[in-house]
Each structure stands twice: as C-alpha cells, then as structure tokens.
Amino acid sequence: MPDKKPISSVNDFVVRFANVNGSGSASANELFARAILRHGVPVSPRNIFPSNIQGLPTWYEVRVTEAGHLGARGGVDMMVAMNPQTWDKDVAGIEPGGYLFYDSTKPMPSTKFRDDITVIGVPLTAITNSTYTDPRQRQLFKNIIYLGALCALLDMDPKVIEQLIGEQYKGKEKLLSSNVHALHLGRDWALQNLKCPIGLRIKRADKVGDRIFIEGNSAAALGAVYGGATVCAWYPITPSSSVAEAFTSHCKKYRHDPETGKAKYAIVQGEDELASIGIVIGASWNGARAFTATSGPGISLMTEFIGLSYFAEIPAVIMNIQRAGPSTGMPTRTQQCDIIACAYASHGDTKHVLLFPEDPAEAFEFAAASFDLAERLQTTIFLMLDLDIGMNHRLCRPLKWDDAKQYDRGKVMTAEMLEEGRDFGRYLDVDGDGIPYRTYPGTHPTKGSYFTRGTSRDRYARYSEEGPVYADNMQRLVRKFETAQDLVPRPLQANAERPTKYGVIYFGSTSPAMDEAIGLLEARGHQLDRLRIRAFPFHSSVASFLAEHDFVYVVEQNRDSQLRQLIVNENGIDPVRLVPIVHYDGTPITARFIAKAIGDHQDHLKVTPLRKAVS
C-alpha cells in the first residue's frame, strides 16, 4: 500500500497515456475517451506531441469530468506509462495518491516507483507475445489490451467499447473480432489478477446530452462548406493541415453534382503560402468564396498579399491555427500568439478583422460567417483558432444551420444596375459606411470595369499619388473598419453574482478554463465580471466594460499579452488598469493557473474579498 491514501473519485479524474510516437496508440486512446463519453460522462482529451514523425514521445490526456469542465485541469491521477524514455518524468507527474499503470513484463527496480502512488503492473508484452506472432499485430493489439485492462480497473462497461469497435470496423468482421478479442484479453487478465475496480471509477451518468465530439479544424472546415467556400488553396503546416484535409473530405461527400459527378469546388495545394493566399485573392476578386488555412509562419509569408487585400479591398478568409512562435517556435504546441501579427498584418497602416471562436461549434459558425463578412467588408477575415481547439476533440453543442439562410455577397453592382445608370466608382463610399461597390470581371461590355491595384487611386479606381486622394481613401478604410464593429460577433458578458469593481477579459480556447476558474476564484472569495471577446475590431461594449471596472485582468496564451496591447492601442486607455495574465509554455492554459494568478494578484493588491468584508 502506498503511504498516501489512493485517490478515490468517480467520473472526475485525469488519465494520461505516455506512448511512443508511431506505435499506433492514438486510436486506442481515442477509443478510451469515446467510451467514457458513451457512459454519459463528459471528457476533455488533449494530444500532447512533439514535432516529429516517429519514435519520440507522445502523450494523450483524458480529463474525465462529470461537471463538464472542458479546459485542461493540470496534474495526472493515473499515468499509463508505455514509454520507457519518459518514465521518470511521467512518474513524477502523478498526483500524490495517484496510480501508475505500466507493462510489468520486465521487472522494474523499486527505485523507479514512488511510495505515494499505487502501481499497477500488467504484463502486456508477455500477453501479446503469447497471443500474436506478427510484430505489427503485437504492437497494435498491445494498445487494445491495455484498454481492456483499464476497462476492468475503471469499472467501464465492455459492451460500450465493443459497440464502438463495431462502429469503427463496420463491414470488416475480421478486424472487429480480433480487436474485441484483444480487449477481453486485457480485461480478463486484470479481473483475474488485480483488484478491480480501483479508486478511480466510471459510473454511468447522463451529462453529455446531445453534445457532439469534434475537432475544431474539422468543424471549421465544415463551416467553410456550409459558408459556401468553393476555392481552397493551402500549403501544409502544423497545426492547420487538417483544416484543408477535412474540407477536401467534406467536399467529396457533399459537393459533387449528382448528374455529372463533377466537383462544385476547387482545392489546390499551393507551392507555398504566398501562392495559396494569391490564389485565394484571385478567386475572391473574381467573385468566388475562397479561403486558406495556415499557422503563424504562413501568416508571415502571406503578409504582403494581406496588405493588398486590405488596400485593394478584396475579400479573403484565412484560418490561422496558432502554434507557439516566433519563428519555428514549438510547432506542435498551442498558443494565442498571432494576435498583433494578424491585426496589423503587412506594412503601412493596416487593420484586419479577427474572429475568436471558443470551441468547435463556434469555429463552425464563425467559419461560415467569415465568408459573409469577407464579402460584406471586402477585406481579409482571420479565423483565429489555435492548436488546442484545432487538433483536439472537444465536446460542444451540436452544429446548427438555418436552411433559409442566403449568402451575403456584399455590395456587388450587377449589369442591370450599371445599365440603370447607377454611378459606379470602385472606391466610392455611396452609403457612408466606408464600403464601396464592386463589380465582378466580365459583368458588362462597356460599364463597370476597373483596374485593381495596390497603388493609390481615386474613388473611381484611377491611379493617383495625390496626397489628399490617398488620405481620403485611407479615411474611408477607417470608416469601413468602424462599420465592421457592428457586423462581427459581439463580446459576451457574464456578471458576478455580486457587484464587483473587477473584471476579466479572455477569448478563444481559454474559455472553458476561464469558466472553471471563476468557480475557483469565487471559492477563494473573489468576484469577477467576465467579458469574452469574440472579434476584433472591438465592439463599443469592450470600452464600456473597461470603464465600469477599476481593474480588468486580460487572460491569454502568449508572452506579451497581445490582446491587452490591442485593447490599449485601440481604446486609448491607461494600461495600468489592464492586468496581464499570461500563460505561454505551449500547454493549454488551466483553470488552476488562472485562479492562482488572478487570486494572488488580488491578494497582492490587498483587495479584501467581499465575503470577508461582509462578515
């Protein structure tokens, strides 16, 4: 028995799998997460992997959370240690009273364990070697065998896993039966040789509801399909590649003409990011809905074209799945570190629209909306995801679509309108909102054509380097950006139960950790009003929120508190009132981190918690 009482928890713990990249563990680990979901218990899984192909360590963490906290928690209650290389680090990361599950085929010296944890050894290699002769089978089925053992240890219903295997290998009976066999090999061994279940248990619940389990990149790609994107040009880069791959997959299913079999889309893997955004701009200029997906280094390469899109006023959608920078940084680690780079991308005075979805459901909605916004505003729209949302499955509300919805193609002057004698000036602010009309190439034999260029021009698209003409155009672009404030998704505010002088601003993938942190802070006696920013330009309610609070914490996942910089810059407020709370080690921010950072700061300010003041 360990010298620390083993953790006992039902439906609320963290299991982490330590594997070797390329060992085929991913599908077994995901099966584990899905099986818990099928028990009606929410999970929040995360891939933690280095930037290599094979041989180096990879981890998969499953937070089991009946309370529905979908952010990372921090700490590990049970480590499934399948990688000798990372053994010491993995064992060290287990919470006191936690559990270590390992392959006990080869005996380990006692010094390799800890006294305050429960060690569970299963001779996985011995079991697989005695059952299978093929080396690949030995490797793959070892993963299913440890899944079977966990099934017994955590008191999971094996029928649930069998059903999932059945769905996965539908029509492939041989694979189905062999996987089920391996599952029971592990489960039976555990039941016969170990004390099952342990203190960590899965108990059937009804807390998942109708929610779905999907990766942000896939949801964003689906949003592009529903939003009417017909041209996608991209260049592979982690962690965004799966956006284009999912878009390709969705299009193959839903976008072929039933009579001819021909594609109602065009997808080009560009030679680089420059070509990809160039293709997007060319297609959008010609009236198609087009997008690219990339990450920070890709944005760096695209900035010249992004400036053209801004100045020449051409729609474009860029999905930026952020990773840790600068330069190559940590390609497979998450951050929210491209805020400034995207907001002001390119040389000269530029400002771009950014959208910050919090989860896959919003990634779908915002992706679809981004094409309306791009055409409405005739500019680049950045959909700002990050690796944590993009490459991890997340539980979220079902995706919804209104069949009555028509696409907003923005201000497009047609041949009929030109024929009516409407005055067409490509950069003429007809409505006072800063948004001009455009025409598509080929619209009319004699009217409506114009020359698109990155050089300065007058309201009728005639080349001009006259100072007042240039300034007039730049001021109209400012008006257009102001118009955007009311078109983009508004911030969502949630007030504390009691009035407070303190607020917190956050965005994107920080959302679930923030929601959970609020509870931890309340338990510590701190009340905070919350504002979740969903887009840049900032709606006027951001300035109101700042005015209403003495101090506002800005929680984000980058070193330099980039959103805070943007808020200060765009609202002209005293930066002292905005307190940066930053997390940037490449792991997803946790509720524990936020609650500690804000709580400590409040204590440091010698802010008396309201609860104590009342008492």
Add this chain to the structure above:
Amino acid sequence: MTYIAKPKFHHPGLKKNELGYTHRDYEGKISTLCAGCGHDSITASIIEACYELSIEPHRVAKISGIGCSSKTPDYFLGNSHGFNSVHGRMPSVLTGANLANRDLIYLGVSGDGDSASIGFGQFAHSIRRGVNMTYIVENNGVYGLTKGQFSATADRGSKSKKGVTNTDNAIDLVAIALQLGATFVARSFSGDKTQLVPLIAAAIRHKGASFIDVISPCIAFNNHAGSTKSFDYVREHNDAVNRLDVLVGRDPIAVDYAPGMVQVVEQHDGSKVALRKIDADYDPHDRLGAMTFLQKHAAKGQIVTGLLYVDPEAEDLHEHLNTVETPLNTLEADALCPGSAVLDKINASLR
C-alpha cells in the same frame, strides 16, 4: 509619362470585326512607358490579336505583377477588368481567378524580373498545373523601374548601361516552360508584329497553359552596345523557326498557306493553328525536339523565335480538378450548402 486623355472619338469608317468592334475598342489608356519601349509594341500586338479573334473585350481578365511590363494591361482592353497584383505573384492570382470563373479569357502579363526572379516559383507552378491562360513575359533582361539592374534573364557576359558585366548565367524561361509541361510554348520579338500577333492569337485559343516569351528591348536601360537584348542585337541574331497564322473555325480563310509549306494544328476547341515552316525539319509537336533545338541554337548565340511546341490535346486545371462547367463564382447556397438535414446526420455521427 503622359497624362493626356485619349480621345474617345471613333472614326465612323474604322474597320470592324465580326462582333462589330473596332481596334479602338481593344485599346486602353495611353501608355506611360518610355517612348519606343518594346512593351508598347507587345501591347499593340495584343490589341491586334484580340481584335482579329473577335473577342468580347470585357470577357478578358488581364492580370499582372509589378514592374514596367506589369503596367501594360492598363494600356489595352480598357473595358476589361485588370489586376496589378504584387511583384512576381501574377500566376497565383490568375490561377485563383481562373478557378472562380472558367468562362473568361485570362491574360497574364509579366516581366523577366517578375517571372524569372521573385516569381520564378509561381511561374513554374502555374505552368505545371496547366492553368488555362496566356502567359506573356515581356523580357528585356533588366529592371527598368529601378533603373537598370540585371534581371535573371540577362545573358552572362552582357553589360549593363553602367558598364558592369553580368557574371551570372541566364534563365531561359522557354526552356523551363518546355520542361514543366507547358502545352503551348513560343518565343518572339516585340518588333516582329507579323510573328507575334498570330502567336498571341493562337495562345489565346489554346486550352491550357500557353507561354510566350517576348524579347522586348528596354529603350532606357538595355539598348546599348554590349547588351544582348537591344534592338540591334536581336535583329542580328533572330533565327525564326516558322511563321504562323491563326484560323478560327468560323473563318476558314487560308490565303497564306502554300501546299507543302503549311502544317495545320487543330486545337481542342476546334480552332486551327497553321504553321509555315522555315526550318523544314522542325516539328512543333515534339517537346524533346523543341528542347534540343532551343539548346542547340542557344549554344550558337542565336535566339529562336516562333511556336516551339504545342499540344493540341491539352487539358487544363479545371479538367484536372474535374470541376463543374458552371463558373464557381455563380454558385449560391442552394448549390453549395448541404443543409440542416445533412448537418443533423453529421451531428449524430459525432456522438
């Protein structure tokens, strides 16, 4: 530079083409390039070719990068949409535009700085993808707008206006285009309108990636002794492989084609390119032969002009991608959106 507005008056007696358009309908703004620039001659040839083909001017999208050559789309087809993008990136913008609407005619105009240096990659990839376009490089071997630096097509040993000798090897865009699978490859000289106009016309009619490298002397910075792109040098070293005319299907006139001296190439859309060979051994269907021919003459210091290669069965990018005939930019929600019922099924599959 000139800011004189071009008069809109059309002489009533101007000759009209099949669609009733005159040459004036294919013109653009007055050129702001140096008087005598070879690029203006190319502009005139484009105007002539479009007039002869009876193209609706507004059905052309003319796209360029940055530089002297890239300014020229402003000077022709004034009723067309033009796009002066960024340096060297014309091919990607054109590719995107083409994907959006396959029904328009795409003219890409570029320069040697644009295509052989900063845009070398984009040039190569647009060619290998088979984008249906006419890609014209106005090649003067020099950076004119920045006053005379060598470009990547400048020959080794040639001298700049300041007397500097180029020690780098030249990139031959025609050789590269042949290697990359361009299905229409030609080279011409801006001063040889007789050759250039039908070449442009044939390139426009060709379905696939058409590439024409046009040697175009820079009157300001590359027309001096020691230059290998000057008027005098090119006239002296021009070795035309053939002469060429375009026969559009609806216009069967064949006045220039003497029996035994003409090779008719039928293109995918039915139009025919008739080649009058000067070199009796030259076969424009032989890609490898074209590459060899080119290299052999290059070794002699000769500039080969004419239609070097054409594949009459060429496919374009849209065929590679199997896209619908309807231009993608006209498709709306009813054709593109799978709808809520499908989304419900997708949701169900994700639980």
